[in-house]
Amino acid sequence: MKYKLKKSMALMLGLLVMLATLFGQPMSSQAKSFDLEAESAILVDAETGKVLFAKNPDLVLPPASMTKMMTEYLVQEAIANGDIDWDTKTQISDYAYSISANAYFSGVGLRQNKDYQVKELYEAMAINSDNATTIALAELIAGTETDFVKLMNAKAEEMGLTDYEFVNSTGLDNESLGDMRPKGTDEKATNLLSARSTALLAYYLVNDYPEILDISSIPEMDFDGQEIRNWNWMLPHDASFLKPFFYEGVDGLKTGFTELAGNSFTGTAERDGKRLITVVMKTDSREARFEETAKLLDFGFDQFEDKELFPAGYTLKNKSTIPVVKGKEKSVDIETKEAFQIPILKGEEDQYSIDYHIDKSLLDKEGNLVAPIKKGSKVGTAELVYEGDDFGYIFGGKDKKIEVDLVTKQDVEKKNWFMLTLSAIGDFFSNLFTSIVDMVKGWFS
Known part of the structure; x- marks a missing residue:
């Protein structure tokens, strides 16, 4: 009796899994x-x-x-x-x-x-x-x-x-x-x-x-x-x-x-x-x-449903700042200027993410922004990325990218001439010291 009961429960559980798989599949597959x-x-x-x-x-x-x-x-x-x-x-x-x-x-x-x-x-x-x-x-x-x-x-x-x-x-x-x-x-x-x-x-x-x-x-x-x-x-x-x-x-x-x-x-x-x-x-x-x-x-x-996937002012973790040189601050915070809001299949919001594209023409050779920087300055774009199959847009087709501007969250003032001079002197001696250390290490290697 217990064996039959266990067998019936197993069959029912299997049926429930099959139904969940059928009806719980991503809507993009159902759309196909x-x-x-x-x-x-x-x-x-x-x-x-x-x-x-x-x-x-x-x-x-x-x-x-x-x-x-x-x-x-x-x-x-x-x-x-x-x-x-x-x-x-x-x-x-x-x-x-x-x-x-x-x-x-x-x-x-x-x-x-x-x-x-x-x-x-x-x-x-x-x-x-x-x-x-x-x-x-x-x-x-x-x-x-x-x-x-x-x-x-x-x-x-x-x-x-x-x-x-x-x-x-x-x-x-x-x-x-x-x-x-x-x-x-x-x-x-x-x-x-x-x-x-x-x-x-x-x-x-x-x-x-x-x-x-x-x-x-x-x-x-x-x-x-x-x-x-x-x-x-x-x-x-x-x-x-x-x-x-x-x-x-x-x-x-x-x-x-x-x-x-x-x-x-x-x-x-x-x-x-x-x-x-x-x-x-x-x-x-x-x-x-x-x-x-x-x-x-x-x-x-x-x-x-029309869904706001990411609000205006959204910031990716671990990519929330860009380093700054010649400024009173060593970095500047960045955020999305506008929200990402598009019609999506219900229940698919987890299939969307954001990818940053920083404008490299604004950076120096070391990847820094150069002060002064105004609040709201565009430093790149944030692209909406979808993991499922997509029909694209009526204009631009599947290749059309959905992007919003990435902007700075605050002003970063430029250091005055005295502080810039001190920084330059400090950088000079720091580089000189590093060169001497490297030279000495070379003698004994």
Whole structure:
């Protein structure tokens, strides 16, 4: 009986160890096994640009109407620069009208010989993903869509997008546009972006122009006497068949679909002051792009926390000072100027440490700082080091270092000329005595 009891307890203990191993493993390992039904995907912290999850993030795919985020950015920039404003009026060109009148493009039905305000064209573009209003705005800003495409590619380079090619303002395939496609672009070409570059574009859009979210979060609205609906089903729509896709906190950003691109979605959501950006590309269906986005958002909000890993004023033990010469003090204390605060997987704070990088150009040959030294002077940097697997940042990738300045904690005044002279004399005789001792030792060695 005792043997059976011991055997049962041993089996139970073994089971508990297995469970603890399974559920207690570092979250970075669990993150590796996290998968999505999408060709490519990425999850980014909108404040820091930290990549929280990635699947084939550098795979270049057609973004379809997610292209319009670049058009949205350039319109916002033109308004900020004073080139146009929300009340600026424009009329619809033959090109834009032909796109709007074509049922294949399912436009909002623009009319010619009518003045449209920038605000209403922008809303139709951002909410209903309308192609003709996008072209109208591109023409207003650059004169032609051809010249607007040049602005798009120039801005992409300025932003640091790594994988991109813009051939039109809408995200349609050039083949669909035929002879109306922007001049200088190939008839078979289409816009191209990776999930990483798409997320970086969204990062700049929501951080530089957060007012875009006031528009992208509108589920339905009236446009020119008709109701238009947002293709983002994660918003609180009135239609009952869309309610299952609602996700609390979602307020943007842009859907995309063409036969070539498949179904894609760039989403963003905020909860308790924390904003996330997601991109899923080439899912199997319209529904799937929102279901997979919900998985990403759940993962980001549930598994990550913003953590102050090391506070401002932090000092590494045994590296708290730097020796000083020609000063009234023989050393100076150093500390971090700012705190290290980033989103981390819950429970992983012990996997972070700090490494110092002292600026050697400030030191003499013996490794000393030379007085006088002002309080708060930068003497190097402190780098945050992570022991686990890391997806890096949306800008700079895995090679980006997270650093803060190392600064001095107090002033160190320079010795006056008399004390410096005495020190020099003392050093002279000390060195002379050492030389004599070494010479005598040499006689008897």
